[in-house]
Amino acid sequence: MHSMAIVEWGKALQPVDTPNPAPKGTEVLVRVTGCGVCHSDIHIQDGVIDMGGGRKVEYAKIGFPLPHTLGHEIVGEVVAAGPDAAGAKIGQRYVVFPWIGCGKCEFCQRGDELLCANGRALGVRAPGGYADHVLVPHPKYLVDFTGVPETLAATYACSGLTAFSALKKLAHLGPEETIVIIGAGGVGLSAVMIAPAAVKARVVVADISDRKRDAALKAGAGAVYDNSDKDALKALRAATPFGAGAGGAIDFVGAPGTAQFGVNALRRGGTLVEVGLAGGETPFGILTFMQRMLTITGSYVGSLEELKELMGLVKAGKVPAIPVATKPLAQVNDVLADMRAGKIDGRVVLTP
Ligand SMILES: [Zn+2]
Numbered sequence: 187m188h189s190m191a192i193v194e195w196g197k198a199l200q201p202v203d204t205p206n207p208a209p210k211g212t213e214v215l216v217r218v219t220g221c222g223v224c225h226s227d228i229h230i231q232d233g234v235i236d237m238g239g240g241r242k243v244e245y246a247k248i249g250f251p252l253p254h255t256l257g258h259e260i261v262g263e264v265v266a267a268g269p270d271a272a273g274a275k276i277g278q279r280y281v282v283f284p285w286i287g288c289g290k291c292e293f294c295q296r297g298d299e300l301l302c303a304n305g306r307a308l309g310v311r312a313p314g315g316y317a318d319h320v321l322v323p324h325p326k327y328l329v330d331f332t333g334v335p336e337t338l339a340a341t342y343a344c345s346g347l348t349a350f351s352a353l354k355k356l357a358h359l360g361p362e363e364t365i366v367i368i369g370a371g372g373v374g375l376s377a378v379m380i381a382p383a384a385v386k387a388r389v390v391v392a393d394i395s396d397r398k399r400d401a402a403l404k405a406g407a408g409a410v411y412d413n414s415d416k417d418a419l420k421a422l423r424a425a426t427p428f429g430a431g432a433g434g435a436i437d438f439v440g441a442p443g444t445a446q447f448g449v450n451a452l453r454r455g456g457t458l459v460e461v462g463l464a465g466g467e468t469p470f471g472i473l474t475f476m477q478r479m480l481t482i483t484g485s486y487v488g489s490l491e492e493l494k495e496l497m498g499l500v501k502a503g504k505v506p507a508i509p510v511a512t513k514p515l516a517q518v519n520d521v522l523a524d525m526r527a528g529k530i531d532g533r534v535v536l537t538p
């Protein structure tokens with residue numbers, strides 16, 4: 187098995203070659219045909235997460251073994267299956283659901299694997315798809331994508347799923363309501379495109395970049411605002427019934443300024459969904475939530491059921507495609523550097 191792996195925290199990925207694992211029990215060996223590059227891969231590569239208030243989590247200090255193979259937007263072909271891997275068809279291609287739990291606890295048993303305290307997500311805790319093969323613990327994590335271009339299909343395992351799951355947390359809002367999407371980068375832009383299939387409310391976008399606001403308008407946003415403009419909130423509120431504000435906001439940036447913009451945009455009883463990874467401290471007072479009866483909720487990727495639901499919408503032609511470029515796995519370090527420099531629009535999928 188050939189992979190491009192983190193061998194030293196914060197350094198370029200390096201080739202690592204090991205024998206192909208033989209699947210045991212319910213395990214399935216998948217030959218990787220594509221793996222999307224996600225912004226979160228950069229944070230893992232760095233080995234440090236900013237938790238806000240000067241607190242940092244270092245992967246090296248939480249028992250995270252190296253070398254580690256990144257990559258959680260995996261598509262590939264089943265090439266071998268363990269004796270108990272019923273339903274895994276050799277030669278069939280699937281998208282792999284990577285957000286896998288221990289499989290034993292009560293959360294995993296009821297399908298809430300994201301709540302598992304001992305998760306083994308592919309590319310995060312377990313070896314991922316920046317490789318020519320990946321071991322999947324059970325065939326239930328293989329999702330059909332018939333009729334969808336393969337490299338595009340891979341991106342739904344994180345980018346698409348993250349957008350979809352965040353939107354679903356605001357599916358209760360009616361057509362008279364407004365949802366503000368803050369940050370129209372890769373995942374935010376996906377959310378704009380998935381929104382008509384996932385929520386009833388009108389969707390508007392806030393971004394500080396002219397280019398990204400233009401892209402959001404083209405993708406179907408009802409209106410766009412520059413959140414660095416001090417009059418943006420006034421204009422946004424004025425476009426909602428009685429000037430009350432938005433019923434929901436999704437912060438795809440996750441920085442103090444964008445979280446504050448989300449809270450300020452909400453009507454009484456509104457919901458802020460935090461998704462982005464930028465990090466920092468929440469800038470608003472506790473009483474804001476009590477007095478205005480606000481809800482703040484975190485959204486992290488999405489569940490297996492949500493991925494299946496999303497892929498159903500994609501297969502039915504209800505979700506427009508995001509732009510996808512392919513690059514050889516050997517060029518992964520250039521791709522990660524481009525991503526750090528903000529040079530990538532849409533998604534890059536690596537092919538071994
Ligand atoms: Zn991701």
Ligand SMILES: [Zn+2]
Pocket residue numbers: 287288289290291292293294299302303304305
């Ligand atoms: Zn579990």
